Amino acid sequence: MQNILGLILAGGQGTRLGVLTEKIPKPAVQFGGKYRIIDFTLSNCVNSGIYSIGVLTQYRPHLLNRHIGIGKPWDLDRKGGGVTILQPYSTLTESIWFKGTADAVYQNIEFVDEHQPEYIVVLSGDHIYSMDYSEFVYYHISKGAVATIACMEVPLNEAHRFGIMVTDIDNKVVEFQEKPKEPKSNLASLGIYVFTWDFIKKVLIEDAKDESSEHDFGKNVIPKILSTEKVYAFPFEGYWRDVGTILSYWETNLELTRPIPPFNLYDPNWRVYTRSEEMQPAYISDERTVRNSIISEGCEIYGTVDASVISQGVTIGEGSIIKNSVIMTRVVVGKNVVIEDSIISENTVIKDGCKIGVGNFAESTYDRKVYDSHITVVGMDSIIEENCEIGKNVVVGNDRIVPKGTKVSSGGYYM
Incomplete structure (x- = not known):
């Protein structure tokens, strides 16, 4: 043309x-x-x-x-x-x-x-x-x-x-x-x-x-x-x-995680091209379960992943459970972590024993127009220290360090 x-x-x-x-x-x-x-x-x-x-x-x-x-x-x-x-x-x-x-x-x-x-x-x-x-x-x-x-x-x-x-x-x-x-x-x-x-x-x-x-x-x-x-x-x-x-x-x-997704990323006649880093093949340990999920190259999965999108270079530790969540590139999830109904931005570290996206929905006390659903969002380049508990519809800002044992109730924020 x-x-x-x-x-x-x-x-x-x-x-x-x-x-x-x-x-x-x-x-x-x-x-x-x-x-x-x-x-x-x-x-x-x-x-x-x-x-x-x-x-x-x-x-x-x-x-x-x-x-x-x-x-x-x-x-x-x-x-x-x-x-x-x-x-x-x-x-x-x-x-x-x-x-x-x-x-x-x-x-x-x-x-x-x-x-x-x-x-x-x-x-x-x-x-x-x-x-x-x-x-x-x-x-x-x-x-x-x-x-x-x-x-x-x-x-x-x-x-x-x-x-x-x-x-x-x-x-x-x-x-x-x-x-x-x-x-x-x-x-x-x-x-x-x-x-x-x-x-x-x-x-x-x-x-x-x-x-x-x-x-x-x-x-x-x-x-x-x-x-x-x-x-x-x-x-x-x-x-x-x-x-x-x-x-x-x-x-x-x-x-995209449905057995027959409405948008076909795998159509050989209509490919989606991108610039991405070359990484090793994904590894999933033999004792763990992955169901209805996308696991990208470079990932190491030692926990359970259910109905989630796991981006390139993500590590998920032993005993951790990821459900209904989007995990972006180079996120590190420690051991015995639970993440539900969440979006975790790139280069974030979530340390052992944390729980994110748990509990019942509450309206946002930060910005009701933007954060108006049950989804919890963690910004990029942040660190969630050990044993933190973060509820539903919570926002954690970019470049934040959340101290060990912090609890943020549903609808709350850490900015």
């Missing part, structure tokens, strides 16, 4: 993920044992034949920049195309930060023009899904559209959480509702767009001059261009998940 440029919006903080995104952006959060969230969008691009890609970063971009590099794991280290990291920059008179999704593309018009694309595909870098963008683009062309928006049907009682498309019988968008209280449709925008470049370039330039605009595709640009009568909805029926909350992130990870 030589006349198409992919632009991945990867600058979001993901505040609803709490401590998981305090040190890194949401697209860089680990997922599924060995991947980072942005890997799925990058892999969709190369699997769809899109090899010219710009990744627009902003919030704490260093880990993401290092992860993507020159794009070798995705076969993007090439002369004709490749991947480019696009960050906010300074001019002689001002420092320019992206003010919204549309502004992020506007600020990189020169980069887009250098590639001389006929069409651009604007993508979010923080969703878990597989989509053939070539079908999306061909649909756009067949409709003679200036803009096409990927959409999927959602339950009507959840439609208020999305941008909603009202369409005619030909899927032409006749009205757009941004998170409506009374939705007229259940066709939700996925924040994935195809634009005819010559057209949208002019729209972005006009939008940049509008001081009342929030410079956002969903809130401002799409409503403005509906009058062209050339904006269409592309109905998507595949797997797509927004992992923007702690509960949805936990649930989407654990879906």
